Each structure stands twice: as structure tokens, then as C-alpha cells.
Amino acid sequence: MSVNKDFFRPGRDFNYDFQAAGEPPMGWPEADRLPESLVPTHCCFCGVQCGMYLRLSEGRVTGVEPRDFPHNRGSLCPKGVVAYQQVNHPDRLTHPLIRRGRGPGTAGRLERATWDEALDYVVGRWRDLQATHGRDAVAVYSGSSMTNEKCYLMGKFARVGLGTRHIDYNGRLCMSSAAVAYAKAFGLDRALLPMTDIPLTDCLLVVGSNIAETFPIAMIWLWRARDNGARLIVLDPRETATARTADLWLPVRPGTDIAVLNAMLRQIIHDGLIDEPYIDGRTVGWEAVRAAVEPYTPQEAERIAGVPAERVVAAARLYGRAPRSLILHARGLEHSTHGVNGCLACVNLALARGQVGKPGSGTMMLTGQGNGQGGREVGQKANQLPGYRHIDIPEHRQYIADVWGIPVEELPWEGAAATEMVGLMAAGQIKSALIICSNLMVSLPENAVVQRALQSLDPLVVMDFFMSETAELADVVLPGSVWCEDEGTTTNMEGRVVKINLAAEPPGEARRDWEIICDLSRRLGRGQHFPYRSARAIWDELRQASRGGVSDYFGITWEKIDAQGGVFWPCPAEDHPGTPRLFAERFAHPDGRARFFPVEHAPPAEEPGGDYPFRLTTGRVVYHYLSGNQTRRLGFLNGQAPEPWVEIHPQAAARLGIQNHDRVRVRTPRGAMEVQALVTPTIRPDALFIPFHYGHEQAVNQLTNPAVDPTVKIPEYKVCAATVERLPSPPAPLPEGEGRRPSPPAPLPRGEGRPRVNFTAANAPKMFPYATGESRSPAEEEGKVY
């Protein structure tokens, strides 16, 4: 939804307010200047990484021009069009800040400081803390919306500069479950195909993804496929812009996708549509899956997931009869306490149909963040070293220790996952943290707990270019750079490495992020390991560090990226063209075969019950990116969706006496928030939807469940039990013609009912039998090629 300009009031109709949509904060001063030059680069937002030109006038970034790059063909979504407005934005942080006057009962204030003051303070505290409490008392929480060079540097900084085991990143909250599923099934974690392959397919199955709003540019390729005659099936609790025109919409109950996917596989087996030669020749473990899906009849899927049985059968036949079929899946499936299993259910379908490894078919995870793919390969993940090397495997440790020039014994072992760090902070095991490229107060579930954890840190150091909700809690804020004030590479959701070019200098005293990290390292006495004079020097070291690893970047030079329009990893040698399509002949497991894993439907951690009759699900809006720290500051985008809302079906709304535009309170066992209601039949009557891009009292993560997937610790953002009630409010002035408002209904009876709790973070079954960060026996290394 966005601001509805559908109705015009008399007097406004013919006097359209051209300025109402929001002006960029710096105005349009350069409107009539001619551009002096165009800088080729890519958008800073989602995982598609569209090519664009930035317009420079007199050395300032003043606009954007289309760039005909292979995967976006000059198209841009609204975020991409206005991305450049971040550069000279008045909200930019232009000098370091230190919190002064903090004491018992008072939070103190963030005040201007010099770089020397800020960095020396941080380094002094870290030295003290590490001397007293051990090296792991300081943690690094990184992010993936930045270049590979920076992501690599954060991993190295944590392990070499600080010597701490606790480094993890926000990809943990994003698609980590898909990453593990692909590593288990295929032995390698990357989308199997370039987006330009999508038009080759005959049937698209979109699971838990509103591609239209989350990856608008990928719709180019979906529509090309549909123009060629491909069918589109969408599995989503909401009739999204993606689902609206689909051939078949499966309105699944949030958190029950596996029941539908398994029922589809069962139907395909019963219809005799599986590809037996492929299963025999290229996979292992089919019989177990065949047996596991047998109980999932279409009627059983209807009972569990609320999708009419006929639609499940129709979907299975559309999918199963297509010569080439492609499954696209994203957060709707992955943000779950059984996210890994959900992705494996998709993989099972594709493998049973013999689709993986052919052009235009198979499965494709839609990685969300700008550099979500690269960020999880270059060694800023808790259990990982650059090149997808594993921190537990001695040869991998030795290789990286040699590249970094440190004794292998100094290299820390596995640390806590991002979602576990919060617990360690609250428990006092982590005393200080450096947060970069992340806004935990918006992005982590149950953010009241997160706030307490962050406030227990001394110091909390945040590096950002806008004052995020997390930076507001910081003791030291270090002003960094936006994407086009630095250069480097990112790896988009296809696995295509692209080049971001420099178009501006950081404003005021702000500095490039990698320069700040190198400066911190020098002050920590580890400067000899961070001698970089340019981003390119970091890139060359990263190429070396990834050499021979699963994600081998060694052959990718910046020149090759420019010449080829991006290079797909693995690219092991300089004369190697890169690998757009994976698994044509063999999978990445040592025996070259893909693995089937039988998966069972398990209920989400919390299900409706008692006073909480709805399933609350959260998601995105096309106008905002992640925590909204960037996009909420850009006038055009924020003007379209300035505040969150809750979508509720008219049937449910009528029962509760809720009208469109009413203020309502949404409650879960963790908290409550007030939002505006959008009464619309495009959502299941037993579900509620709230977008999550907003901060403070507008953050839906006040309500979400902190239960995580036992394997990868990805939180279950997509379903928790909730209720909604109308707030008594003075009737707002009604737009003309909307009729009289009925009198408010009696308040809902309050009971003591609690929702049904299946498992929580505390009592979740542990797949890993070890405590955080302990290393494992070789037997547990199975499937751990990632």
C-alpha cells in the first residue's frame, strides 16, 4: 500500500499539487545545469544491483541516468531512481560523536568529538576490556549492504585486529536458511542461474516472495517468461502485486509452506511426472523423500495450510508437466523456525523433476541485500573464512592464516551467530560491540530485549552514515560513507560480481569505512596487517584469500568486470570467464551428486490460540529498503509510505468492528503497537500483515517472535500469534462519499488465554550439540562444505 491518491477533494482535483510528492532534501538546485560526466555504477539497494549512471555536475552528484546493464536493461525501481539523493543529504553524519555525561539514571548525550578522541577512546576501552575479560569480550556485528572489500575487511578486522571469535553479520536475518539448504543439497550456496535465464522457463513457482515489490527489476525477466507462455504459480498469504495476475495463487497460511510443497511433490509422484533417470544418475536419498511426502495428500495440505486441495493439485500439475520449471523463493519461506527445511522442500521438488543444472530451470534463491551474496562468502560469518572456507577445517584455517600472515593458533574459532550475540550481550559476556551497516533496533525480533542488550554495552560503537535507531543508543558514532563515496565490488543475487565506482567524497569529516577500520587497527597495534592504501589493495588480497575456495574470486579483476558486464564466481583463473550456470554436469559435493533431504511440516514456534487468534506476518514495501534508515529519509520514497499499517481482511475486520483507516492496536505476547488499518481482501482472513521498515514505536519487531531456526538461527519474522483491536479515537474527517461511520462496537472480552507455544528460542531443539563457538568432531562436518 502507499498513500492513496485515488480520491480528489473538490478544489484539489484540478489544482494538482506538483510539489506534494516530496522534494529531495537538498532541493533541485542543479535542475538546469548540464551534466558534465556520467559515472557507471550500480544501485546501492537490493540484491539485484541494477546498473545505473550517476550524473556529476561540477563534481557533485546531481542525478541518475539509465545504464543498459545485462540484467536490468536500463530499468530502475523508485528506490534506484532516488538513491543518489543520499549523497548530499542534510541528515548525513559529518563528524564523530561521543556520548558524554552518561551515569546512573542518565543516558547522557551524543556530542561532537574529533576522530582522534573517538578512536582513542574506543581503542582504549577495547584494550582494557580484552585485557580484563578476554579477547571475546568485544564483538563485531557487520552487514551485507556494502562492498565485498568492506565485508572481507570486517572479518579480518575482527579476527586479526581484535582477535575476537564473535563476528557475524545481518545476513543471518536474511537468507541464511537458504544458504544452508543449498550447501546441504548441492554442496554450494549460490543462485544456480543468472536472471537472464528466467525467460527460458515454462513454469515459474514463486514461494514466499513478493518479487514485484522486493525485486521489482526481476519482474522484467518474469514478464519476458510469461510473454513466452510460461505459467506463474505464487504461494503467498497475501494476494500481492506478484500474485494478482498469476495463473494460480495458493493462499497459504503463514508458516505452513512445507505442507503444500510436500503435497505437490506427492502429487507429482502419483502422476508419474518424476524424472527417474535424473534421480538415479545425479542424486542421492530419493527413497526417503518419496516415503516422507506420502502422507501429504492434497486434503492434508488443505487442512494444514488452508490452500484448497484442488489448487494444490492444479499447481502440482502445472509445475510437474512443464518441461522446464523454475522455483523462486525468498524470505516468506526462509524467515522461519524451519526455514532450512522449507528451502529443502523446494529443492526436493526441483530435483525430483530433474530440473537442476539445466538452463532456465531449477531453483533460485532471491538474496535480499545489496551484497547479500558476497557478504556471506568473504568471511564475516561466525563460522566462515574468506572464499566460503570453514573456520573448523584445519587446512582452511592454515591457508587463511598464511594469507593474513599470522600464526594459525592466533586465528579465533567460531563465534556466536548474530541472533545469539544479543543474548551474550545481555548476559554480559560481550562487553562492547562494533556495529556497522546494521540497524538492530529495527531489524531484530523482540526489540525491547535488543535495546536492553545494546544498552548494557560499554562502549557500543556504531559506524553509519545516517543516525539510525541503533546509532541513537551508541556511545560512539563514527560517520562513514555511502556507497558511491567509495569503490569496490558487490556480488548480486545471481552470483554476478559487479563494480561500484566512486562518484563523490564523503561529506565533512566523514571517512570511507575501510579507512576507519584500518585506522582502528593501527591504533590497536595491528597496523602491519592492514596496510591498504586503496580499496583495490583489499580486493587483491580478497582474491588471494578466496583462491581455491568454494567461492573462488581469484580470476575476477576489476578490468574483467568492466569488460564482461560482471563476472560470475567461481572464477579460478584470470583467463576463466566465470560460471553463470552451475551444476551442468556435477554438483559440488565430492561425489558430484545432489542430496535429497526428507522434510516434514512442523508448526511455527507460536500458533494462534487463546486471546491471539491471528497469524501476524511481516514484510516489505517497494519504497523502503531493510530498516528504512536510508529510504525513510528520501522524500519521494517516504512520501509514498510514511508509516506502517496493518492489513486485515474485511471478514475479520467486520467481526472486530474495524473500518478502513481506523487506528488499531496489534498485540502479541511480547508487546503492542498502534497502526492504521487497511481493510482489504488481498490477505487471508486469519492473517495480519505489517511492513517492518520503521523505527521506534512504529517497529513491528516490537511484536515478532525471537524464536530461531535451530540450524542457522534465522528468526521467525513471518509468523507469530497476534490480535488486533480497534482504538477508540475521535472520528477523523472523512473524505467525501465514504459514508457515515457506525458507532464503535463493545470492546473485546479479555481472557487469560495464551497462544499455543510450540517452541521458543530457549527450548528450541538444538541441531548442533555444542555450545556457541565450540568446534566439532569430524563426523559433524558432513554437509558442511559451505
Next chain:
Amino acid sequence: MPVKTLFVDPSRCIGCRACEAACRECDSHKGESMVMVDFVDRATSVATQPTVCMHCEDPVAPCAQVCPVMAILITPDGVVQQAETSRCIACRNCVYACPFGVPKMDAEARLMKKCNLCYDRTSRGLQPWCAQACPTQALWYGDYEEFVNQRRGRAVRHTVFGAQEVRTRVCHVLPEEQSRLDVVALLKEAQLAAAEANLGFAPREEAWVL
């Protein structure tokens, strides 16, 4: 030489307003969008619809016909320009005359403003910004032959509003069986369907499995 024009296919529109954002980037009217994206009826659907100037041709555009000072000029290739700023007297005749509701009066500048098909770009062989940005090609720029070759649906440049008929340079994309866009007939059809649904003759949607 084939005429390149816009093709508007609302069925593909995802309501992202990339066209609006992009339109605002044009140097000739920076900060102001001449494209409008609206929800058709958010109370029943997420469907959205982009509105651009249709560049009517019949015999000249209605907005140009009614302009008392002949400020709205039409190029030889049929692109209806925004009212010439030195001539426009802000009388709003064009605003009333346009059957599509495209020209808008900028009350502050006292000028009519509307889409001119990015004439600065299209006259040099580039695409207009809206179609260039559009992620789904709901707004698509090219010639008719290219369209037929690449796309499904029927490109229609004949719109009927009751007694008024216009031929337009910009095409609407309709289902194959429709040869013209008859707005009044479609409205009647929709009213009939709604009435039937209210009377319980035709259930509008399948029952939910809850």
C-alpha cells in the same frame, strides 16, 4: 519509418511508482512528475494503473482544440506538447477537455503541465524516462511491430467515452478480443457484476479455507 510510442498495460503495473520517480528526474521539469499511478480500488485489489498523456490525434488533441491561445502545440510526429509557457494563460480549458484527466494546472506557476513524451529524449532516439525505468514494462516504448513481436495482448489506440471517441498516439494494451477501449461499456459491465454479486447470483470469490 515506424512510429515509436508508449504502450500502457495496466495488468502489469505493480504500483511501484518508478515511473513517477523517474519522471521527476527529467531536466525539463525536475521535481515534478507528469505520470500518475493510482490504485484502481484498494478496497478490493492491489491493482494499480499508470496514467500518461495519450497524445490524442482525432483530428487534433482535445486539449489543443480548446486552447484559446493555441499554446498547446503538436509536433509533426504527433506528440502533443505541454502548453507553451509564454502563451499559456492558465484558463484550464485543457484540464476540462481532456477525457483522460492528464493536464494539470500548477496553481503556483499558473501554467498547465503535462507529459510531452520526454521530447528531449525521444527526439534523440532515447526512451522516455517512465518507460525506461518501469520494471514490468507496464509502460513500454517501441513501435507496433516490436510490440506484436515481443508481447501478448492487443495494442489499442481507440478509446470510447460514451459519445466521445478519441484515437491516440499512445496505445493501451487490452485482452486479445477487445479492439477498442469502451469505458462506458466496461463501467456498466462492472456495475452489473457487482449487483449480481450482491444478490448472491455470482459468488465473487472462492470460499476461504480457514
